[in-house]
Amino acid sequence: MAKVTFLGLGVMGYPMAGHLVAKGHEVTVYNRTTAKAEAWAPEHGGSYATTPAKAAEGAEFVMACVGNDDDLRAVCTGADGAFAGMAEGAVFVDHTTVSAQVTRELAEAAAGSGIGYVDAPVSGGQAGAENGQLVIMCGGSEGDYDAAAPIMDAYAKLHKRMGAVGDGQLTKMVNQICIAGLVQGLSEGIHFAEKAGLDPRAVVEVIGGGAAGSWQMVNRHGTMADDEFEHGFAVDWMRKDLAICLATAEETGAALPVTALVDQYYKDVQNMGGGRWDTSSLIKRLRRLMG
Secondary structure (H helix, E strand, O other): OOEEEEEOOOOOHHHHHHHHHHOOOEEEEEOOOHHHHHHHHHHHOOEEOOOHHHHHOOOOEEEEOOOOHHHHHHHHOOOOOHHHHOOOOOEEEEOOOOOHHHHHHHHHHHHOOOOEEEEOOEEOHHHHHHHOOEEEEEEOOHHHHHHHHHHHOOOEEEEEEEEOOOHHHHHHHHHHHHHHHHHHHHHHHHHHHHHOOOOHHHHHHHHOOOOOOOHHHHHHHHHHHOOOOOOOOEHHHHHHHHHHHHHHHHHHOOOOHHHHHHHHHHHHHHHOOOOOOEHHHHHHHHHHHHO
């Protein structure tokens, strides 16, 4: 059992930190909105601090799940940042989906203070976090990963070291690239089924176990058919992630024509007022276009 700090209590971090307590770890949390940390502590039996530095004092591991590159820098650096409170030999584990560039920048800063660093973005969404069934893609040294692995076991069904620092984030980009095209294809398929007079649920029952099957098909076809999108991974978050993918593709020389197109489709959904809708709301765009 370890002394662990968790930074960021959003829809992912709140249950993830709770799983750590349930596994017997001593957990201190920090959240930008202190009221949420104040609510979490009595609910789960942990404690909270008012700055990342204070939360990180004495921690063997500091886990973070915040919003974007700037949010991550804010909780890591400066007089009140986690690095200022962490002792030499502690390990920082970042579960945020951010750029590989900021990951490498912060890992270098951590190394200067003798702090280990693992970039560990997650897949599985809010349900995966609540059920402790996340998939975690990790980058970092073998030693840092091996040290952090038993801590991540609290909320992961699978985690794997993909390589050096930054490789976890690059793997998460592949994940988002694949999802973008897949959800658009699923949206077109269900839309076609509806226009052709077929029952989308019956169609998925037949094709879901074949070559066309996917997690998105199994878990989202019903709500897509019902035109319900007030759940799941928000379009705003997906566009943030796809922006990282597209920028990295420019740097690496990769061609992402479908990803770039779907990103613009998500922009259309935002313009429809669907920034907080689930990513499966791409079908709503088709319904709006075609009537």
